[in-house]
Amino acid sequence: MRYSFRPLAGAFLLLSTLLSACSADQIEHIKDGKKIAIKLENMAVKRIMPADLLRATRWAGDSLTSHADRELRRVLAEKLASGGVAAALPYCRPETFASVDSLAKxxxxAPRRLSQQARNPQNQANLPPSQLRPDTTRLVSRLNTEQFSYQRPxxxxxxxxLRCHGxxxxxxxxxxYALIKQRYPADKSTGFRLGEPMGVWQVQLQRTGxxxxxxxxxxKIMKPRPKLF
Structure with missing residues (x-):
C-alpha cells in the first residue's frame, strides 16, 4: 500500500513561507505589556505560608522600630538644640509620635519599650539577661492564629x-538630673554608656497587618526606563 505525502508536504511548505515572510520588526507588541503583566501578577492572590508570616513579622517590626528610632533622634536633636534637657525630656517617647502611630496603624x-532600668514606671519590665544581646538579635514568634510578637534590643x-541616660x-x-528626678522620681535609667543595651522594643502585630x-x-516593581535623548 502506498501513502501520499503531498498534502502534508504542502502544508509545511505554506507554513514555512508565512514564517519567513514575517520579521521581528513586523510583530505588533502590546503597549506596556510588561507593566500590565506585572500588575496582573501583583493582583493575583498569593498563598502565604507560616514561615512567610514570621519573616514578614520581622520585616514589619524592623521597619516600625527603626522609624521610631530615627524620629526620636531627629526630635531630640531639635529640642536639645532649642531648650536643652528641659525641652527634650517630655519627648523621649517615640512610640507616641504621630508618624510612628500612623505606621503602627x-x-x-502595638509597639512599646521595656527596660529593667526604666525611667517611666509604665516601661518597667523584668527581662532576663539573655534578651539583652547585640542589636542583631531578633525574637519573632506566633502567639496564636491571629497575633504575632516581635522583639529586639x-x-x-x-x-x-547620654545627656539624659549617661x-x-x-x-x-x-x-x-534634678529636672529628671522632678519629672520621674523613681528614675533608674542612668549610668549607661554608648553601645550598651537599655531594654527592648516589643511589638505585637495582627495577622492581617x-x-x-x-x-x-x-x-514586583517596574524599574523606570532611562530617558533617551
Whole structure:
C-alpha cells in the first residue's frame, strides 16, 4: 500500500513561507505589556505560608522600630538644640509620635519599650539577661492564629542620649538630673554608656497587618526606563 505525502508536504511548505515572510520588526507588541503583566501578577492572590508570616513579622517590626528610632533622634536633636534637657525630656517617647502611630496603624501593630532600668514606671519590665544581646538579635514568634510578637534590643547608640541616660556628674549635669528626678522620681535609667543595651522594643502585630506587609514587600516593581535623548 502506498501513502501520499503531498498534502502534508504542502502544508509545511505554506507554513514555512508565512514564517519567513514575517520579521521581528513586523510583530505588533502590546503597549506596556510588561507593566500590565506585572500588575496582573501583583493582583493575583498569593498563598502565604507560616514561615512567610514570621519573616514578614520581622520585616514589619524592623521597619516600625527603626522609624521610631530615627524620629526620636531627629526630635531630640531639635529640642536639645532649642531648650536643652528641659525641652527634650517630655519627648523621649517615640512610640507616641504621630508618624510612628500612623505606621503602627497601617501594620496593625502595638509597639512599646521595656527596660529593667526604666525611667517611666509604665516601661518597667523584668527581662532576663539573655534578651539583652547585640542589636542583631531578633525574637519573632506566633502567639496564636491571629497575633504575632516581635522583639529586639534597644541600644544606646546616639551620643546625645547620654545627656539624659549617661553618668550623673559626667554626662548629666546636676541641674539636668534634678529636672529628671522632678519629672520621674523613681528614675533608674542612668549610668549607661554608648553601645550598651537599655531594654527592648516589643511589638505585637495582627495577622492581617503582617500578611498585607508581606504582600507589599514581595510585589514586583517596574524599574523606570532611562530617558533617551
Amino acid at each position: 497601617v501594620l496593625e501593630a 534597644l541600644i544606646l547608640n546616639d551620643q546625645q542620649c 553618668t550623673v556628674g559626667k554626662d548629666i549635669s546636676a541641674a539636668d 503582617v500578611a498585607e506587609h508581606y504582600t507589599m514587600r514581595t510585589r
